[in-house]
Amino acid sequence: GAGVSQSPSNKVTEKGKDVELRCDPISGHTALYWYRQSLGQGLEFLIYFQGNSAPDKSGLPSDRFSAERTGGSVSTLTIQRTQQEDSAVYLCASSLLSTGNTIYFGEGSWLTVV
Amino acid sequence: KQEVTQIPAALSVPEGENLVLNCSFTDSAIYNLQWFRQDPGKGLTSLLLIQSSQREQTSGRLNASLDKSSGRSTLYIAASQPGDSATYLCAVRSNSGYSTLTFGKGTMLLVSP
Numbered sequence: 001g002a003g004v005s006q007s008p009s010n011k012v013t014e015k016g017k018d019v020e021l022r023c024d025p026i027s028g029h030t031a032l033y034w035y036r037q038s039l040g041q042g043l044e045f046l047i048y049f050q051g052n053s054a055p056d057k058s059g060l061p062s063d064r065f066s067a068e069r070t071g072g073s074v075s076t077l078t079i080q081r082t083q084q085e086d087s088a089v090y091l092c093a094s095s096l097l098s099t100g101n102t103i104y105f106g107e108g109s110w111l112t113v114v
Numbered sequence: 115k116q117e118v119t120q121i122p123a124a125l126s127v128p129e130g131e132n133l134v135l136n137c138s139f140t141d142s143a144i145y146n147l148q149w150f151r152q153d154p155g156k157g158l159t160s161l162l163l164i165q166s167s168q169r170e171q172t173s174g175r176l177n178a179s180l181d182k183s184s185g186r187s188t189l190y191i192a193a194s195q196p197g198d199s200a201t202y203l204c205a206v207r208s209n210s211g212y213s214t215l216t217f218g219k220g221t222m223l224l225v226s227p
Contacts, residue, residue, distance in 0.1 A: 004157075006157075033214060033215070035217075041219070042203075042217050042218065042219040042220070043203070043205075043215075043217040045214050045215070045216070048214050056214060059214075091157060091158065093158075100145060100146060100165055101163075102148065102160050102163045103148065103160065103205075103215060104160060105150070105157045105158040105159075105160075106157050107156060107157040108156075108157050
């Protein structure tokens with residue numbers, strides 16, 4: 001596609017429910033990143049994929065968070081048993097293989113846990 | 115651990131002024147540095163990417179410089195316009211680990227007509 005696509009754009013969920021956030025990267029981009037941006041905070045790295053593998057999961061805040069990527073393309077970030085502190089914008093980004101390439105971000109998924 | 119700081123946190127200028135946004139980073143072992151713009155309620159838009167071997171990059175009214183040895187980058191905006199109002203984020207890609215981006219907290223810019 002023309003850009004990184006994320007869905008849903010907005011999600012309101014009840015505390016304790018599971019949510020899935022989807023990211024469709026730019027076609028041909030092998031690197032995919034998930035970041036989280038909380039109100040008034042900077043961007044927090046969550047996880048990085050190279051192809052279908054995730055060599056860096058160091059940013060996932062707890063075992064309630066998981067992510068997968070299939071076919072080297074679409075990625076899903078799953079948050080189980082959501083808590084109010086999970087409320088944030090979840091941003092997905094992608095880039096070509098080389099570390100020298102520009103990283104492109106999607107519009108984000110705005111998650112509110114009530 | 116890489117840390118990125120942006121100064122000032124907020125800036126308000128009248129239309130037409132030239133302005134400079136600052137970014138500093140603690141670990142000079144970087145692949146590149148990228149400047150982004152974020153409008154309220156939106157994702158990040160890439161503005162400029164400077165490789166570690168480069169000193170500056172230009173795009174239109176924007177010019178970004180990089181001094182890797184001192185851990186600094188500046189974003190220069192010429193002849194500012196109200197449409198430039200946004201938050202500007204600096205991000206560094208380190209060459210340790212898996213080279214993910216480390217972001218500063220941004221500079222919120224308001225250009226008044």
